[in-house]
Amino acid sequence: MRKGEETRAKILDAAEISVLAKGFGATSIDELIAETGITKSGFFYHFRDKNELAKALLERYVENDERIYDEIFSRARELADDPLQAFLLGLKLLSELLSDLPNGHPGCLVAVICSHERAFDRDIQEINRQAALMWRRRFGAMFRDIMQVYRPREPLDVDQLADMVSTVIEGGIILSKALKEPKNLPAQLLVFRTFIRLLFQPAAS
Amino acid sequence: MRKGEETRAKILDAAEISVLAKGFGATSIDELIAETGITKSGFFYHFRDKNELAKALLERYVENDERIYDEIFSRARELADDPLQAFLLGLKLLSELLSDLPNGHPGCLVAVICSHERAFDRDIQEINRQAALMWRRRFGAMFRDIMQVYRPREPLDVDQLADMVSTVIEGGIILSKALKEPKNLPAQLLVFRTFIRLLFQPAAS
DNA sequence: GCGAAAACTGTACCGACGGTAGGGAAACGG
DNA sequence: CCGTTTCCCTACCGTCGGTACAGTTTTCGC
Numbered sequence: 001m002r003k004g005e006e007t008r009a010k011i012l013d014a015a016e017i018s019v020l021a022k023g024f025g026a027t028s029i030d031e032l033i034a035e036t037g038i039t040k041s042g043f044f045y046h047f048r049d050k051n052e053l054a055k056a057l058l059e060r061y062v063e064n065d066e067r068i069y070d071e072i073f074s075r076a077r078e079l080a081d082d083p084l085q086a087f088l089l090g091l092k093l094l095s096e097l098l099s100d101l102p103n104g105h106p107g108c109l110v111a112v113i114c115s116h117e118r119a120f121d122r123d124i125q126e127i128n129r130q131a132a133l134m135w136r137r138r139f140g141a142m143f144r145d146i147m148q149v150y151r152p153r154e155p156l157d158v159d160q161l162a163d164m165v166s167t168v169i170e171g172g173i174i175l176s177k178a179l180k181e182p183k184n185l186p187a188q189l190l191v192f193r194t195f196i197r198l199l200f201q202p203a204a205s
Numbered sequence: 206m207r208k209g210e211e212t213r214a215k216i217l218d219a220a221e222i223s224v225l226a227k228g229f230g231a232t233s234i235d236e237l238i239a240e241t242g243i244t245k246s247g248f249f250y251h252f253r254d255k256n257e258l259a260k261a262l263l264e265r266y267v268e269n270d271e272r273i274y275d276e277i278f279s280r281a282r283e284l285a286d287d288p289l290q291a292f293l294l295g296l297k298l299l300s301e302l303l304s305d306l307p308n309g310h311p312g313c314l315v316a317v318i319c320s321h322e323r324a325f326d327r328d329i330q331e332i333n334r335q336a337a338l339m340w341r342r343r344f345g346a347m348f349r350d351i352m353q354v355y356r357p358r359e360p361l362d363v364d365q366l367a368d369m370v371s372t373v374i375e376g377g378i379i380l381s382k383a384l385k386e387p388k389n390l391p392a393q394l395l396v397f398r399t400f401i402r403l404l405f406q407p408a409a410s
Numbered sequence: 411g412c413g414a415a416a417a418c419t420g421t422a423c424c425g426a427c428g429g430t431a432g433g434g435a436a437a438c439g440g
Numbered sequence: 441c442c443g444t445t446t447c448c449c450t451a452c453c454g455t456c457g458g459t460a461c462a463g464t465t466t467t468c469g470c
Contacts, residue, residue: 003467004417023321025230028456040458042418050457107320114382115312115320116228125385132383154399160392163380164373167393171376175368177319178337180330187365188372194359195400212446233427245429247447255428 008046008056010036015057020107024054024116054113055124061109062131069138072097083145084200090142091193095186104182105173135166150200168192213251213261215241220262225312229259229321259318260329266314267336274343277302288350289405295347296398300391309387310378340371355405373397 014035018027029050033043047053076090098105113120113128139162147158172185219240223232234255238248252258281295303310318325318333344367352363377390 007417022324023228023230025228026321026324029458030456039419041420041461044458045416045418110383111316111379112320114379115317116231119227119231128383129385132380154403156396156399157392160396163384163389164393164396167376167380168369168372169376170379171372171374174316174319174375174379175337175372178315178333179341179368180334184368187362188369191361191365191369194361195404198359198403199400234429235427244448246449249429250445250447 004046007036007038007042011038011043011046011053012057012060015053016061016109017106019057019112020109024050024112024119051121051124054120055127058109058113058124058127058131062127062134065131066134068097073138073142082149083142084150084196087142087146088193088197091189091196095189095193098189099183099186101182104176105185107177108170108173111170111173132163132166136162138162139165146200150202152199153201154199156199164192212241212243212247216243216248216251216258217262217265220258221266221314222311224262224317225314229255229317229324256326256329259325260332263314263318263329263332263336267332267339270336271339273302278343278347287354288347289355289401292347292351293398293402296394296401300394300398303394304388304391306387309381310390312382313375313378316375316378337371341367343367344370351405355407357404358406359404361404369397 011032014032015027018031029040029043033040047056072093073086073090076093077086080086080089110128110131113124136159140158143158143161168188169185172188175188176182176184216237219237220232223236234245234248238245252261277298278291278295281298282291285291285294315333315336318329341364345363348363348366373393374390377393380393381387381389
């Protein structure tokens, strides 16, 4: 029972690394069982097929992602009383965390799934959608808090502003990879941070 | 000679649609030859292997991409004398163009390659990198023009600002797909446009 | 410590796919 | 009409995802 989850986790660990590096199609089951020291039958005991592996992988990834955001922004909230300052601090903390990853961000599974779209069933696409909606809700709540204190210099839709956070992160991951400049993602986050500061900065200079 | 290029183009057309929809791994050669009415030998006459197909696909995609940007921003430049106004207009035109696509942006091949990274050889990764660098140069030049006339309200690195354009586009494509909201990408572009307007807006209101 | 369930192993097999090899044949251009 | 380009045909190989199923070990609750 607990042993089973351990093996399952080992498979998922190996799969995540490989999928983020090579894509889902190029990640073979044979390769995963070789790395985890399990047999093919053992693999299919845990996952009915490759699609279920993808599903489990994505679910785990999204959970972990949420946990990291929870940690960072709750810590930022503790350190700053003002909602705007807390958000700006959160972005900074996130940028620093990403900057400390030696090889840059390994890649976002949500984006990988998007690039493969029709290769997966609706279950997976729905998990993906829910993940993006969670981001929207999370950052949307923060912007609503900010707007109770500060008036934006330009009227902007809260949801679109919240989506912009995810957009910059996802886009930053891709650009970092394409350019082979791991520092690009944290840098982009800081540029976005400047935009937010500008947006809520009082009109008088 | 011309017949050959025609067939080649037909293969690339089918491949591009399929790759953007399902990813590269899930796009089978058998499927491509069925759609183009060619035989397997015929396919391998045009492309030594799947990797060369990817390379040709990416090269064609990047060229087309550049052409579209050229058109939009040169038209914007004709309509507006001021570099800032021209850029803002260009973003608006781009947003409208993306908004008119009935099923949303089909996906960016550069991003797909990034998600598959290690599955491709260095040639392809280099083409990808050069494409991202071209974007940086293109938008960097625009921002430099703008900065000769306007002083940004916050000091920002020109390259990072230029990368932000690509970041928003790539991130917007992913978010649009994840959320299944095709209008998300053009909306994000307009949010970014607001940020740029804010950045270069004179301090006095 | 025992029995049942959980967690595997082993073997044999299947179809689809990427790719190779090589011998052609139609189409076209000069 | 000759040669190159462009493609077809057949046969084959290894890998991969997946199935089937019987057998074995490990683990855990009682």
